[in-house]
Amino acid sequence: MLTLRDVPPPTRRPAVRPRGRRPFRDNPLQILAVIGLLAAALGLALTFASGSWRYSPDFLTEFVLYALSVADLTMILALVFVLARNIIKMMVERRRGLPFARFRSKLVGALLGMTLVPAVLVLLVGSELIRSNVDRWFNAPMEEIVASANRMASDYYSERQLLTSGTAARLSRALAALPFPEVDPVAVRDVIQPEVAQQRVSMVEVYRVARARTGAPVVSSVVDVAVPSLPREYNRASADRLAERVAAGSREAHGPEPLGNGGQLLRAAxxxxxxxxxxxxxxVASDFLTSEMAARSRQMTDAYEAYNQLKVLKNPLLGVYLSFFLMVTLMILVSATWMGLYLAARITRPVQRLAAAARAIGAGHFDQRLEPETSDEFGSLMEAFNTMASELSVSRQNLERSARTLERQHQEVEARRRYIQTILDRITTGVISLDADDRVSTVNTAAARLLGLEGDQEGRPVGELLGRPDLEPLAKLIAVARPGDADKPAQEVSLAREGRELDLAVATATLHGQGGAIEGRLIVFDDITPLIRAQKVAAWREVARRLAHEIKNPLTPIQLCAERLARHFQGAPPATRELVTECTRTIVGEVESLKGLVDEFSQFARMPAPRRIPTALPPLLADTLGLYVGLFRDVTIETRFPADLPPVRIDPEQIRRVVINLVDNAIEAMDRRGRVVVEVQHAPAERLVHLIVADNGPGIPEGEREKLFLPYYSTKRRGSGLGLAIVRRIVAEHGGTIEVTANVPRGTRFTIDLPA
Amino acid sequence: MIRRALLAVLAAAVLGACSAPPLRVYALSGAGGGDEGLRVTALAKDGQLLVSFSLADGLTRELRQAIDSGLPATITYVVELRRPAALWFDGTVASATVTATVRFDNLTRQHQLSRTIDGRGEEPRVTEDEEEVRRWLTEFDRLPLFSTAQLEPNMVYYVKVRAHARPRLSGGLFFWPWGRGGKTGFAPRFTYLGDDRG
Structure with missing residues (x-):
């Protein structure tokens, strides 16, 4: 049973709050910082996306697309993680039956539904819109326009290149007539000057080709002629390389050379x-394209190339846009999901904390406190809870103090009760306590033993407890003495229990509670049987002494007078003499008989105290029983002595008298025909020696057995009735007891218990 | 516990996604395997391991369109000389990177061709011939990429070539770009017997 002592001592508990540093969800600064970071990342991504068309294809396909894909994948996994974690958590909470688990599940489900469904719809519709918009970038008219423009510029370029190549070929044929390689530069100039003068080309450069020792061609300039309007920014080395390539046999005999002012030289070798x-x-003939013309041609080509590159990069760009859109959607989804879970937690967590704290208080932890996380109604609720917990704690402390006091008092009472109980259990006085309804509260050991009560008697009515016939005198006495009566002196009550007379001195007392109210009664009784018995014996001894004194004194004169009468009438007539003789003989005989009787009474009255010495009981008994050998023909005396019987401290003469008395009684009871068993038993555990004398005579009725030991009680025709009284007295003065029971199968059995 | 497990799954998924291409290549490694379009042969001669390889379908329609649009197109070949291992991944003895780049000028209608081997450039060329462009990008004959001094006699080797083109234009799921890897080819395994006996 749980008692106040079992409750653990109160320990101061800190307020219920998350351990360690403040969690992210409860830190507004951190939340704001993360929101700011997300917004910055979103802005950066938007800026990046707006200029995505400018980035190189490699950057788009090798970095941007991968980065966005990794970001998308990470956010999908994060979303799945957040959802799975919280769904599992809610399932566990619902299974455990935690408070508000169902409410939280519904709240989270509603918030997620409100977020997920629109987000997925926006994602689908937005993706389709992006696709269709990207497709619209590429339409047939625009493609034809840029292609035509590029074709025009390219054709113009080609035409000018062909003209230059034609001029170079014509000059080549004309110069072939000159004696190369030792040609006169003036002659060469004369050949090429007209072409330049007529502005068919802007510049002509002529090289001679010699052979090196290895056979490789070596090119060196002979002469160059240019129109005066040709800008001087052209690079001669470019023409030299072209000439060297042609001298080496390359078919790449033409190509443009950009000039510093934006113009170009179309070279042909x-x-x-x-x-x-x-x-x-x-x-090498070179035609000069003005910067304006070159720039316009390049612009047209650039527009064409830009259009085509956009077309080529359509899929990667589409992937970038869709991935970016997906990323934004996922960002919103993750944020909204987290926010939904956060809101659900903000709503349910304080209540859960309250419930947990209430459970803790219910378990006895009265120092449980909650730290308000907010200053709203939940915060006020937690403050109120803390106040209630404090008051409970104070009440609990007062209660515990009272309990300790009560416990101490209880211990004192219990100790006193045990003390009284011990006394009651040990004393020989019987005590029965009754409550106000006369029902038994307690019965001590002595009372149970004296009244022969067995088992638990608590709660029984006293009338039922004392309802046995042998306890009827006591029941009458208790019934007469009502609760509240003035306490009376003890009254003697005699009970006949198991064939023995039990004398009790019974007193009743009223139990008063506080204020004098009657709470019950006490029945106290003492076994005064030995006292009564001793008083009886003492009375008989006094009677015996007085009888011996008062009767014996006149007997001798009576006897002497009778003898004188007999002698006096010796001479009288025969008839008189016979009469006198007969009368005096009778008188003398009776006087002798009276003397014997008086002697016995005298012995009973003056029996000396036993002189106990260690005595071997079997030889003593054998010697005593030897007196009967041959006296009674039809009587068999059987002895049963143990071999290892220790010496017993007894007065041999008095014990011998006891045995003779018992055996005489047995023989007389059997009418001098039967068997007498004299047996000695040793009981080391009880430190007793049992001396048993049993016969197979007619036996003694149960009601007569206890009276056997009273003086002047005899069942024999002759006898003083003091034999067994003397026996009991001798045994009692040896510290022993004597008991008479029925012998099995018949007869009487006297058992004497002597201290070993 | 649940949080840790989910975090572990998340980390494993991200790691797996990021390492998917190299894992795929390792799975294909081994002599005689690889993509059909990339044929590789190796020949040891004059102290050099001459590697020839051709990418049959290297000039794809998408790459051709990219070139025509004026985008510079590059095919990068990573050539590895490898030694097979029985119980572990094959070891790489030496590697070289060969790139071939072409850029088309829509104004002059000329292709500018260039090649590099381990970053060293060759003389650029200009051509108007598209077949030459294709050969320039996809056919490489007897490139002296490795010295036979790196080889141990009587040991088995093979050459592995991985090719990938830029820009990468083929489509896939818009949020899953890892499905567009390059091609891998292997030269038959050979036993190097010693100097000039390849």
Whole structure:
């Protein structure tokens, strides 16, 4: 049973709050910082997306698309993680039956539904819109326009290149007539000057080709002629490389050379072959394109290329846009999901904390406190809870103090009760306590033993408890003495229990409670049987002494007078003499008989105290029983002595008298025909020696057995009735007891218990 | 506990996604395997391991369109000389990176061609011939990429070539760009017997 002592001592508990540093969800600054970071990331992404068309394809396909995809994947996993974690958590909470688990599940479900459904719809519709918009970028008219423009610029370029190449070829054929390689530069100039003068080309450069030792062609400039209007920013090395490539046999004989002012030189080179077909020189003709013309051509081509590049990059760009859109959607979804869970937690968590704290208080932790996380109604609720917990704690402390006092008092009472109980259990006085309804409260050991009560008697009516016939005198006495009566002196009550007379001195007392109210009664009784018995014996001894004194004194004169009468009438007539003789003989005989009787009474009255010495009981008994050998023909005396019987401290003469008395009684009871068993038993555990004398005579009725030991009680025709009284007295003065029971199968059995 | 498990799953998924391409390549490694379009042969001669490879379908329609739009197109070949291992991943003895780039000028209608081997450039070329452009990008004959001094006699080797083109234009799921890897080819395994006996 749980008692106040079992409750653990109160320990001061800190207010219920998350351990460690403040969690993210309860830190507004951190939340704001994260929101700011997300907004910045979103702005950055928007800026990036708006300029995505400017980025190189490699950057788009090798970095941007991967980065966005990783971001999308991460956010999808984060979303799945957040959802799965919270769904599992809510399922566990619902299974455990935690408070508000169902409410929280419904709240989170509603918030997620309100977020997920629109977000997915926006994602689907938005993706389709992006696709259709990107498709619209590429339409047939625009493609034709930019393609035509590029074709025009390219054709113009090609045409000018062809003209330059034609001029270079014509000059090559004309210069082939000159003696290369040792050609006169003036002659060369004369050939090329008209072409330049007529502005068919802007510049002509002529090279001679010699052979090195390795056979490789070596190109060196012979002469160059340019129109005066040609800008001087052109690079001669460019023409030299072109000439070297042609001299080396390359077919790449033309190409543009950009100039610093934005213009271009369209160069064309032709080999000059001698009459034998050997390479003698190289002529490089260059046509100058003004910067305006070159720029316009390039613009048209750039527009065409930009359009086509956009077309080529359509899929990567579409992927970037869709991934970006997906990223934004996921960002919103993750944020909204987290916000939904956060709101649900903000609503249900304080209530859950309250419930947990209430459970803790219910379990006895009265120092449980809650730290208000907010200053709203939930905060006020927690303050009120803390106040209630404080008051409960104070009440609990007062209660515990009172309990400790009560416990101490209880212990004192209990100790006193045990003390009284011990006394009651040990004393020989019987005590029965009754409550106000005369029902038994307690029965001590002595009372149970004296009245022969067995088992638990608590609660029984006293009338029922004392309802047995042998307890009827006591029941009458209790019935007469009502609760509240003035306490009376003890009254003697004699009970006949198990064939024995039990004398009790019974007193009743009223139990008063506080204010004098009657709470019950006490029945106290003492076994005064030995006292009564001793009083009886003492009375008989006094009677015996007086009888011996008062009767014995006149007996001798009576006897002497009778003898004188007999002698006096010796001479009288025969008839008189016979009469006198007969009368005096009778008188003398009776006087002798009276003397014997008086002697016995005298012995009973003056019996000396036993002189106890260690005595071997079997030899003593054998010697005593030897007196009966041959006296009674039809009586068998059987002895049963143990071999290891220790010596017993007894007065041998008095015990011998006891045995003779018992055996005489047995023989007389059997009418001098039967068997007498004299047995000695040793009981080391009880430190007793049992001396048993049993016969198979007619036995003694149960009601007569206790009277046997009273003086002057005899069942024999002759006898003083003091034999067994003397026996009991001798045994009692040896510290023992004597008991008479029925022998099995018949007869009487006297058992004497002597201290071993 | 649940939080840790989910975090572990998240981390594993991200790691797996990021490492998907190299894992795929490792799965294909081994002599005689690889993509059909990339054929590789190796020949040891004059102290050099001459590697020839051709990418049959290297000039795809998308790459052709990119070139025509004026975008510079590059095919990068990562050539690895490898030694097979029985119980572990094959070891790479040496590697070289070969790039071939083409840029088309829509104004002059000329292709500018250039190649590099381990960053060293060759003389650029200009051509108007598209077939030459295709050969320039996809056919490489007897490139002296490795020295036979790196080889141990009587040991088995093979050459692995991974090719990928830029820009990468083929589509896939818009949020899953990892499905567009390059091609891998392997030269047959050979046993290097010693100097000039390849």
């Amino acid at each position: 032709e080999p000059i072959r001698a009459r034998d077909g050997t390479l003698a020189g190289v002529v």
